[in-house]
Amino acid sequence: xxxxxxxxxxxxxxxxxxxxxxxxxxxxxxxxxxxxxxxxxxxxxxxxxxxxxxxxxxxxxxxxxxxxxxxxxxxxxxxxxxxxxxxxxxxxxxxxxxxxxxxxxxxxxxxxxxxxxxxxxxxxxxxxxxxxxxxxxxxxxxxxxxxxxxxxxxxxxxxxxxxxxxxxxxxxxxxxxxxxxxxxxxxxxxxxxxxxxxxxxxxxxxxxxxxxxxxxxxxxxxxxxxxxxxxxxxxxxxxxxxxxxxxxxxxxxxxxxxxxxxxxxxxxxxxxxxxxxxxxxxxxxxxxxxxxxxxxxxxxxxxxxxxxxxxxxxxxxxxxxxxxxxxxxxxxxxxxxxxxxxxxxxxxxxxxxxxxxxxxxxxxxxxxxxxxxxxxxxxxxxxxxxxxxxxxxxxxxxxxxxxxxxxxxxxxxxxxxxxxxxxxxxxxxxxxxxxxxxxxxxxxxxxxxxxxxxxxxxxxxxxxx
Amino acid sequence: xxxxxxxxxxxxxxxxxxxxxxxxxxxxxxxxxxxxxxxxxxxxxxxxxxxxxxxxxxxxxxxxxxxxxxxxxxxxxxxxxxxxxxxxxxxxxxxxxxxxxxxxxxxxxxxxxxxxxxxxxxxxxxxxxxxxxxxxxxxxxxxxxxxxxxxxxxxxxxxxxxxxxxxxxxxxxxxxxxxxxxxxxxxxxxxxxxxxxxxxxxxxxxxxxxxxxxxxxxxxxxxxxxxxxxxxxxxxxxxxxxxxxxxxxxxxxxxxxxxxxxxxxxxxxxxxxxxxxxxxxxxxxxxxxxxxxxxxxxxxxxxxxxxxxxxxxxxxxxxxxxxxxxxxxxxxxxxxxxxxxxxxxxxxxxxxxxxxxxxxxxxxxxxxxxxxxxxxxxxxxxxxxxxxxxxxxxxxxxxxxxxxxxxxxxxxxxxxxxxxxx
Numbered sequence: 001x002x003x004x005x006x007x008x009x010x011x012x013x014x015x016x017x018x019x020x021x022x023x024x025x026x027x028x029x030x031x032x033x034x035x036x037x038x039x040x041x042x043x044x045x046x047x048x049x050x051x052x053x054x055x056x057x058x059x060x061x062x063x064x065x066x067x068x069x070x071x072x073x074x075x076x077x078x079x080x081x082x083x084x085x086x087x088x089x090x091x092x093x094x095x096x097x098x099x100x101x102x103x104x105x106x107x108x109x110x111x112x113x114x115x116x117x118x119x120x121x122x123x124x125x126x127x128x129x130x131x132x133x134x135x136x137x138x139x140x141x142x143x144x145x146x147x148x149x150x151x152x153x154x155x156x157x158x159x160x161x162x163x164x165x166x167x168x169x170x171x172x173x174x175x176x177x178x179x180x181x182x183x184x185x186x187x188x189x190x191x192x193x194x195x196x197x198x199x200x201x202x203x204x205x206x207x208x209x210x211x212x213x214x215x216x217x218x219x220x221x222x223x224x225x226x227x228x229x230x231x232x233x234x235x236x237x238x239x240x241x242x243x244x245x246x247x248x249x250x251x252x253x254x255x256x257x258x259x260x261x262x263x264x265x266x267x268x269x270x271x272x273x274x275x276x277x278x279x280x281x282x283x284x285x286x287x288x289x290x291x292x293x294x295x296x297x298x299x300x301x302x303x304x305x306x307x308x309x310x311x312x313x314x315x316x317x318x319x320x321x322x323x324x325x326x327x328x329x330x331x332x333x334x335x336x337x338x339x340x341x342x343x344x345x346x347x348x349x350x351x352x353x354x355x356x357x358x359x360x361x362x363x364x365x366x367x368x369x370x371x372x373x374x375x376x377x378x379x380x381x382x383x384x385x386x387x388x389x390x391x392x393x394x395x396x397x398x399x400x401x402x403x404x405x406x407x408x409x410x411x412x413x414x415x416x417x418x419x420x421x422x423x424x425x426x427x428x429x430x431x432x433x434x435x436x437x438x439x440x441x442x443x444x445x446x447x448x449x450x451x452x453x454x455x456x457x458x459x460x461x462x463x464x465x
Numbered sequence: 466x467x468x469x470x471x472x473x474x475x476x477x478x479x480x481x482x483x484x485x486x487x488x489x490x491x492x493x494x495x496x497x498x499x500x501x502x503x504x505x506x507x508x509x510x511x512x513x514x515x516x517x518x519x520x521x522x523x524x525x526x527x528x529x530x531x532x533x534x535x536x537x538x539x540x541x542x543x544x545x546x547x548x549x550x551x552x553x554x555x556x557x558x559x560x561x562x563x564x565x566x567x568x569x570x571x572x573x574x575x576x577x578x579x580x581x582x583x584x585x586x587x588x589x590x591x592x593x594x595x596x597x598x599x600x601x602x603x604x605x606x607x608x609x610x611x612x613x614x615x616x617x618x619x620x621x622x623x624x625x626x627x628x629x630x631x632x633x634x635x636x637x638x639x640x641x642x643x644x645x646x647x648x649x650x651x652x653x654x655x656x657x658x659x660x661x662x663x664x665x666x667x668x669x670x671x672x673x674x675x676x677x678x679x680x681x682x683x684x685x686x687x688x689x690x691x692x693x694x695x696x697x698x699x700x701x702x703x704x705x706x707x708x709x710x711x712x713x714x715x716x717x718x719x720x721x722x723x724x725x726x727x728x729x730x731x732x733x734x735x736x737x738x739x740x741x742x743x744x745x746x747x748x749x750x751x752x753x754x755x756x757x758x759x760x761x762x763x764x765x766x767x768x769x770x771x772x773x774x775x776x777x778x779x780x781x782x783x784x785x786x787x788x789x790x791x792x793x794x795x796x797x798x799x800x801x802x803x804x805x806x807x808x809x810x811x812x813x814x815x816x817x818x819x820x821x822x823x824x825x826x827x828x829x830x831x832x833x834x835x836x837x838x839x840x841x842x843x844x845x846x847x848x849x850x851x852x853x854x855x856x857x858x859x860x861x862x863x864x865x866x867x868x869x870x871x872x873x874x875x876x877x878x879x880x881x882x883x884x885x886x887x
Contacts, residue, residue, distance in 0.1 A: 337616070
């Protein structure tokens, strides 16, 4: 059996793992990263990136389809579009492939050794890697667990056949005629919306009284309205029970206690994700856990010396950019720098239609801190650029402390406003007050003016409302 | 018996160990969750370590003064029946702070009444003397400022930001780094500690009040070149006989005062302002202001006029020692006619001595330092000392005060004059 040794071993080449390894390489740390699949993790291969590709294709298709149906307010008409879905998928796959190669190249350029195989712990300093052509033993001074997360399976609806997870949904051979989405969270709605735009009859089954239950009603409402306009059926307070007899549909218990059978070509189950903590000998280390997650401190250290954990295995929010920031921090800590997690906020985006951006605290979270707060929003109805995009739905909302006007949170809903997340995050990290936003010139005509106006409104002198 | 080990948590930036400075519990004590177990000191701050659980103390890590490694066992608790047999470090600060109120409430509801109650509502790993931050509040600073602070090992909670809403700027950090001040100095602290003024301190307070309210002081400061005196003193100490005391500067000064008041007897006096009478004394009883544990006292070298240099020195040592160890008699602590005050190495540049009422003069000596002296052609290093002397201006005019100090100066600068009757 071959043996390797290194200073840092990273298990998992997802966003957290590869960012950690690249940064470690930059810092001159002898680093090995182990990954069984292609580099990039869930995000790049079966998550953020491929889903964004499909969402973009669906938007493009829907615009033309809308024009073909004579519904274009812009005066554009078109012949009924056709879709070569195999080519759509191939286009998406090509993006993924390019990024796979990009990550592999970046790792190489940073001097990181990549080992392809499945890792499994021997002890806190040693990992065994099962490769295609044998077993590799790796000794490391420090180990970073970056194994990510997996879709949660419903016991009553095991994956297989028509029942699919997000992974399969991103690689379907054709657009299903009837798609049932179980779980009205961000993953289900992003994919459900995309397939609805591709022409599928989509039904969303959500157990909570409304979709996107982790957000407040003000934020989820524009998304719900748009889903209705796209013809998506949303069943709230409804529970998915089991596959219908014959397997051609889903039995659901509706909000009023009744039963219904939803016919479906595919049933997409998106009820959450769970940390990947089994199957690689983690139990041997007997690390302190935090519920299902690995417990970490503010330096991503686990309860075992020299063993770190980053990304989705360490808890919510399970977001790639959090994992990347953790990974870079851990590399710097291992290099001997003084670092600790001190980020004010981790932005979160739903690529629904319209998009949702949340940064920092929601109004109710902010209230719970004990400060008295002021919260105000500016609707895109009053924003010139939004009107010229034919998308006046949504708003930008600011949450600030009433006493010193320091921003605690910023939320936005609107078409294409994901890009505004940078402005929001920067404001929070820099400790901006409402006056800072008010005194910053925001270019006209852009949707970003909504941020400016929300701050002005909170200060009592909005111009455009 | 379920045992819970409380480990010494990481109390600061990049430190491996901390000095144990205080135990607030002893073996056998029942402690509540969040009660302070003890305190450790790093080079930056003293940090209290709260108990993560309720239980009985069965083991302590060591004695006050011991150095304890971060992460090693700090206290072991018997948490019998509490079902928490696991080993756990005390909770990280943020978590402790956010959930401690709830925990304290829960602890208060338990039936058994532990003997050690929490000393404050929300103990956390914050250094003493910093303001507690409210839940969800953290220092307002840009990421680059936070990074610089982290690399310099500075906890931004110790700084006050000068920016809007208290935002900590690069300039604030620069100022803090330049000054290297501690948390306690930088944070406003509204604590008020009431100390009852009793015993000696009350007596000092009363006498100082009387002296300062009744006597209009005039303070006169003069510079004295003590180079020759210091040379003489060094020689005398070098050739010292076994039965003689080591000489400090004070015996010389006592001799000089004796000779000066012989020429100006109105300075060796008590002023009875109620009777409107000045009592001039033939005897020179010299009070020696002396710092003792409980406070300032003034033992007296009686009849300095009848003592030679060594006799005076021996008597001064005897009475000041007696005052320091509390064996001085009433006789030895009263009756001075003129007083000398000296803070030795702490003597400073100038003082404004308060007269020992009802005397009319007090002579203060300041620190000796080598200073450049212009001798007409060049600067030469000389041992210089200031005399800061106060006089009762009701009965001593400035002119007489000045003349008195000049007499002393002349003798100290030419020590032979102390011994020769010119």
